[in-house]
Amino acid sequence: MASDSTTPELSLPINCANLSLSGPGKDGEAMSEHSENTGNTNESAIPVPTTSTAIVDNQNKRKSKVSKRFKKKNSELELENVSANEPTTNAKRRGSLVSNNPPAKLHKRKQMWETTTKAAISYFDKPRGGINLMILRQFIQDVLKAKPASQNYVFKADMYGNVKNMTVVFVSGLFQNDLNALEISNNEHLLQLERDPKTSLPFLYNKFEKLIPVKLPTNRDTLVAPMSVLLKCPLSGRQKKKRMMENKRNKLVIDDLLLTETEMRDNNYPIHSKINTSNENALPDGWKETQSFEHDGSHTFAIDCEFCDAKSGKVLTRISIVNFQNEVIYDTYVKPQEEIIDYKTKYSGITEEILEGVTTTLEEVQEKLLSLISDSDVLIGHSLESDLKVLRLRHPRVIDSSLVYEHHNGFPQKPGLKWLSEQFLDRKIQKGESNGTGHSSVEDLNACLDLIKLKLMSGPHFGRNLEGTLFDEGVGAAFESRARIIDTEVSLYNNILKDSDNVDIVKVSDDDEAVSTFDARIDDYFFNLIWLRDGRKALKAQHEDNGEGHDENSGKEGGRESLLADINNRLLQIYAALPSGSIFMICSDGGDTTEISGLQSTRREYQKQLRSGVEPADITSDVWDTDKQLRLSLAVGEARKGFALINVKD
Numbered sequence: 001m002a003s004d005s006t007t008p009e010l011s012l013p014i015n016c017a018n019l020s021l022s023g024p025g026k027d028g029e030a031m032s033e034h035s036e037n038t039g040n041t042n043e044s045a046i047p048v049p050t051t052s053t054a055i056v057d058n059q060n061k062r063k064s065k066v067s068k069r070f071k072k073k074n075s076e077l078e079l080e081n082v083s084a085n086e087p088t089t090n091a092k093r094r095g096s097l098v099s100n101n102p103p104a105k106l107h108k109r110k111q112m113w114e115t116t117t118k119a120a121i122s123y124f125d126k127p128r129g130g131i132n133l134m135i136l137r138q139f140i141q142d143v144l145k146a147k148p149a150s151q152n153y154v155f156k157a158d159m160y161g162n163v164k165n166m167t168v169v170f171v172s173g174l175f176q177n178d179l180n181a182l183e184i185s186n187n188e189h190l191l192q193l194e195r196d197p198k199t200s201l202p203f204l205y206n207k208f209e210k211l212i213p214v215k216l217p218t219n220r221d222t223l224v225a226p227m228s229v230l231l232k233c234p235l236s237g238r239q240k241k242k243r244m245m246e247n248k249r250n251k252l253v254i255d256d257l258l259l260t261e262t263e264m265r266d267n268n269y270p271i272h273s274k275i276n277t278s279n280e281n282a283l284p285d286g287w288k289e290t291q292s293f294e295h296d297g298s299h300t301f302a303i304d305c306e307f308c309d310a311k312s313g314k315v316l317t318r319i320s321i322v323n324f325q326n327e328v329i330y331d332t333y334v335k336p337q338e339e340i341i342d343y344k345t346k347y348s349g350i351t352e353e354i355l356e357g358v359t360t361t362l363e364e365v366q367e368k369l370l371s372l373i374s375d376s377d378v379l380i381g382h383s384l385e386s387d388l389k390v391l392r393l394r395h396p397r398v399i400d401s402s403l404v405y406e407h408h409n410g411f412p413q414k415p416g417l418k419w420l421s422e423q424f425l426d427r428k429i430q431k432g433e434s435n436g437t438g439h440s441s442v443e444d445l446n447a448c449l450d451l452i453k454l455k456l457m458s459g460p461h462f463g464r465n466l467e468g469t470l471f472d473e474g475v476g477a478a479f480e481s482r483a484r485i486i487d488t489e490v491s492l493y494n495n496i497l498k499d500s501d502n503v504d505i506v507k508v509s510d511d512d513e514a515v516s517t518f519d520a521r522i523d524d525y526f527f528n529l530i531w532l533r534d535g536r537k538a539l540k541a542q543h544e545d546n547g548e549g550h551d552e553n554s555g556k557e558g559g560r561e562s563l564l565a566d567i568n569n570r571l572l573q574i575y576a577a578l579p580s581g582s583i584f585m586i587c588s589d590g591g592d593t594t595e596i597s598g599l600q601s602t603r604r605e606y607q608k609q610l611r612s613g614v615e616p617a618d619i620t621s622d623v624w625d626t627d628k629q630l631r632l633s634l635a636v637g638e639a640r641k642g643f644a645l646i647n648v649k650d
Contacts, residue, residue, distance in 0.1 A: 118159065118162060118581060118648070119157060119158065119159045119160065119162045119163045119581060119583065119648050120157070120158045120159065120648055121155060121156070121157055121158075121583075121646050121647065121648055122155065122156055122157075122158065123154065123155050123156075123190060123210055124153055124154060124155070124156075124190075126185075126187065127153055127154040127155075127187055127189040127190040128153045128154075128187075128189060129152060129153045129154065129189065130154070130188075130189050130213070130215060131152060131154050131155075131189070131212050131213065131214050131215070131644065132214060132215045132216075132217070133214065133215075133216060133217055133226055133229040133230050134229060135150070135152050136214065136230065136585075136587070136644060137229065137230050137231075137233065137470065138150035138152075139152070139157070140166065140168065140230075140470065140527075141233070141470065141473075142157070142160060143157065143160055143163055143166050143527075143583060144166070144470070144471070144473070144474065144475050144526075144527060145160075145473060145474070146160045146161045146163070147160055147161075148160060154189050154190055154212060155190075155210075155212060155646065157583070157648075162581060163581060163582070163583055163648075164579045164580065164581035164582050165522070165525075165526060165527075165528070165578055165579055165581075165582035165583070166526065166527050166528070166582065166583045166585070167518075167527075167528040167529075167530070167574065167578060167582060167583070167584055167585070168527075168528070168529050168530070168585045168586075168587065169529075169530045169531075169532060169571065169574060169584075169585070169586050169587070170226065170529075170530070170531040170532070170587050170588075170589050171532050171535060171567060171571070171586060171587070171588055171589070172531070172532065172533045172534075172535045172536030172537075172588075172589050173534075173535020173536040173537075173538060173539045173563065173567075174535055174564075174567055174588045175588065175591055175592070176211070176213070176588070176591075176641065176642075176643050178201065178564060179193060179196075179201065179204065179211060180193065180194045180195070180196045180199070181193055181194070181211040181643075182194055188213065189212075189213065190210055190211075190212060190213075191210065191211040191212075191213065192209070192210060192211075193205055193208055193209060193210065193211055200561045200562075200564035200565045200568060201564055201565075201567070201568045202568065203568050203569075203571055203572045203575070204568070204571070204586075204645065207575065207584075207647050208586075208645040208646075208647050210645075210646075211643050211644075211645060212643060212644045212645070212646070213641065213642075213643050214587065214588075214642040214643055214644050215640055215641070215642070216589070216590045216639075216640040216641070216642045217229045217640075218636055218640050219409065221629070221632050221633050221636050222596070222600070222636065223590065223593065223596070223636060223639060223640060224409075225412075225492060226587075226589055227492050227493065227496070228409075228410050228411075228492070228496070230470065231469055231470050231493070231496050231497065232410065232467045232468070232469060232470075232496060233467065233468040233469060233470060233472070234467065234468070235466055235467065235468045239468060239472075240466055243461045243466060244461070246459070246460065246461060247458065247459030247460065247461045247462060248459065250459060250460055251459075252455065252456045252459065252460060253456070254300060254378060254399070254456065256460070257399045257404055257452065257455065257456070258378070258397055258398065258399060259398050259399065259400060259403065261275050261276075262494050263403065263494065263495075263498075264385075264398070265491075266490075266491035266494055266495070267385055267400070267403065267491075268385050269384075269385045269388065269398065270287075270385070270388055270389060270393070270394045271394065272289050272290070272375065272394040272395055272396035273289060273394070274375060274396045275396050283394070284392075286392050287392040287393070287394065288366045288369075288370060288392065288393055288394070289375070289393065289394035289395065290369075290370060290373050290374060290375040290377075290393070290394070290395045290396075291370065291374070291375055292374055292375050292376060293374050294374070295372075295374060297323065298323035298324045298325065298329075299374070299376070299377045299378065300323070300324040300377065300378040300380065301321050301322065301323055301324075301329075301372070301373060301377060301378070301379055301380065302321070302322050302379075302380040302381060302445040302446070302448055302449040302452075303319070303320070303321050303379055303380070303381050303384070303387055303445060304319075304320050304381060304382070304387065304441040304442075304444045304445035304448065305318065305319050305320075305386075305387040305390055305391065305441065306318040306319075306347075306348040306349060306350055306438075306439065306441050307344075307348065307390045308336070308340045308342060308343045308344055308348055308350055309340065309341055309342035309344060310336060310338035310339060310340055310341060311338060311339070311341060312338060314386075314389075314390050315336035315338055315340065315390065316334045316336065316362055316365065316390045316391060317333060317334055317335075317336065317340075317343075317348060317350045317355060318331075318332070318333050318334060318348070318349075318350065318441055319331070319332060319334060319365055319391070319441070320441040320442045320445055321369075321372070321445075322442070322445055322446060322449060324449070326446055326449060326450075328442060329372065330368060330369075330372065331441075331442060332360050332365070333350075333354060333355060333358045333360065334358065334360050334361065334362060334365055335355055335358040335359060335360060335361065336362070337361070337362075340352075340355075342612075344438075345437075345438050346432075346433055346438055346611075346612075346613075347433065347438055347439055348438050348439065349432055349437055349438025349439050349440060350438065362391075362392070365391065366391065366392065366393060369391070369393060373395070375395065375396055375397070376397065377397065378397050378398070378399060379395050379397065379398045379399070380398075380399045380401070380445075380448060380449055380452050381398070381399075381400065381401070381445070381448060382400065382401045382402050382417045382444070382448045383400065383402045383414065384398050384399075384400050385400075399452060401417065401420065401448045401451045401452060402414040402415060402417070404451070404452065404455055404463065405420055405424075405451065405455070405463035405464070406463065406464045406465050408465065410465060410467075410495075410496070411491075411492060411495035411496065412491065412492065412495075417429070417430075417444060417447060417448060418430045420447075420451055420463075421447040421451070424451060424454060424463065425447060425450055425451065425454070427447060427450075429443050429444060429447050430443075430444070451463075469496060469497055469499075469500055471483050471497070471500050471502055471503050471527075472500070474502070475502055475503075475526050475527050481502075481525065481526035481527070482502050482503065482504060482524065482525050482526065482527075483502060483503045483504070483525060483526065483527040483528070483529070484503070484504045484505075484506060484518075484521075484524075484525040484527070484528050484529070485497075485503065485504070485505045485506065485528075485529045485530075486506045486508060486514045486517055486518055486528070486529070486530045486531070487505075487506075487507065487508070487514070487529075487530070487531040487533070488507065488508055488509065488510065488511075488514070488531070488533055489507075489531075489533070490505050490506075490507045493505045504525075510534060511532045511533065511534040511566075511570055512570075514530055514531075514532060514570075515530075515570050515573050515574060518530055518574055518577065519573065519574075519577045522577050522578070522579075523579075530574065531589075532567065532570060534566070535563055535566075535567055536589070538563050539563075539592070539594075540594075571586065575649065578649050579649070580649055580650060581648065581649065582648070582649045583646065583647075583648055583649075584646070584647045584648075584649055585644060585645070585646050585647075586644065586645040587642060587643070587644045588642045588643050588644075589642060590639045590640055590641065590642045591638050591639040591640075591641055591642075592638075592639065593635075593639050595631070595635045596632065596635045596636060596639055599628055599631060599632040599635065600632070602621065602622045602624060602628065603624045603628070603632075605621040605622075606619060606621055606622065606623065606624040607624070609621060
């Protein structure tokens with residue numbers, strides 16, 4: 001805890017015995033069996049045996065008199081200390097010492113290395129099965145571990161141990177119809193690239209012969225972030241058992257759950273001046289931040305706010321605070337200075353009648369908080385960034401239950417407090433949504449605080465998805481190399497790879513910086529993942545100008561060709577920096593998503609009005625119907641069509 005010398009007692013108003021994380025039973029003790037050789041110890045010569053008993057005695061005597069020790073000398077194995085009176089035999093025995101020059105064992109991987117000095121990519125004559133991101137992930141894992149452990153029926157790599165480097169580049173805004181790719185023998189799983197004399201992508205035709213269609217992941221009628229699939233791996237039974245044992249062995253303290261600066265930035269938290277001291281982080285007008293001072297009592301607090309809508313956005317209408325013992329120390333309604341246009345009573349529990357006569361202002365609430373909470377104290381909440389923003393308050397030490405516990409679909413989705421409470425506390429909250437009375441901020445923050453206490457008691461993996469990452473088992477043939485990810489958007493990587501210490505995540509401002517960053521330290525990394533996003537951004541800007549979806553013939557003349565030429569040049573620069581023997585993979589991130597975004601926006605607005613109590617006949621926005629649902633499903637089906645190009649650099 002922040003200022004406490006001891007960790008506070010973990011008291012729960014629930015039966016924690018029923019909430020502990022279940023795990024495997026105690027490992028059994030390894031059993032060893034020992035056997036002793038018995039037999040005649042007479043040193044005299046033994047005649048050729050004629051009975052089964054003599055055979056046994058003779059074999060036992062040989063074992064006792066023969067030393068099977070080898071010594072490395074002059075780069076050869078020589079036999080030493082072999083008894084001179086050992087009986088000779090022509091029988092073939094395993095590990096026989098008859099030969100004076102026994103062949104040295106050669107590891108299978110070394111045998112593979114000696115047969116060739118170059119990795120290679122080959123394709124099946126009759127490909128089948130198709131490729132998705134999970135198959136590409138397995139292929140990357142095989143390269144990282146330098147051994148084939150998976151198989152598909154479209155392409156394969158040979159001589160994994162000789163790969164010098166692997167670089168994967170995702171390219172946004174590059175579509176399959178930008179390339180002239182033809183089916184091979186009416187097979188849709190592998191296409192042949194045929195050079196287009198007018199192409200803006202000459203590099204791709206020069207270095208790649210085949211195009212591999214790739215199905216990108218979807219969830220119902222929306223696309224799933226490709227990195228959520230590519231970087232996450234299922235755990236083996238052994239790995240799951242290890243995680244469960246770590247849960248029992250590794251104890252947590254409150255500071256272990258504090259958000260890092262990266263996590264705060266990725267989740268849009270206001271940043272305290274203790275974290276960022278630059279002039280760019282000056283305190284905005286109307287904002288406050290906690291200060292350092294000594295005080296008695298609890299140093300850990302849970303906080304929850306209720307807010308309504310005004311013209312400027314969300315405004316504070318209630319705040320509740322409890323200490324670590326779940327005791328309410330501050331709870332008040334707040335009168336906004338602006339006129340409220342939507343009380344959101346179903347969720348906030350606030351009505352015009354409740355606020356009638358309330359005189360407490362936001363400024364008074366801020367002063368009260370500054371007198372209660374030091375900047376070294378810990379604030380706990382669920383999606384606490386929303387509460388801090390409506391309070392216009394910055395604090396450096398926060399714990400967020402929506403990040404401590406994971407959504408089953410993974411980041412950036414977050415689990416709801418209502419679901420977490422029912423799932424882990426066996427407690428139903430927010431019942432007021434059904435009868436219109438809304439939430440209770442005290443009820444919500446008590447549930448949030450109890451979830452954090454439960455996490456402290458249950459271990460680091462409790463409440464998290466049992467998943468591994470692409471780099472858990474090491475990077476490169478020696479498993480001592482490092483990986484690097486370069487992108488303009490890094491929040492997803494930071495969340496997925498927060499426990500990985502062999503990966504560097506580099507944030508850049510644009511694609512040109514991504515290429516120059518890659519080139520600067522290529523020798524320091526065995527694996528590189530780069531995402532070039534400028535193509536998608538340019539396409540979005542083009543849509544805004546033209547008001548239409550993607551069409552290879554649409555847009556300003558030369559605009560599309562110029563975009564493809566930029567993509568071609570960046571890919572060429574990346575390829576030129578790679579050492580010989582590198583695997584180079586290019587992946588598209590699917591088709592145009594403009595129609596998907598528009599339809600999903602229409603559906604959100606329609607559902608928002610339904611939830612607010614508007615009758616379907618009175619809804620002012622576009623009505624969501626089966627026709628629009630069908631259009632959305634078809635658009636997602638088209639947008640999930642990606643592709644991959646794979647090459648080994650000469």
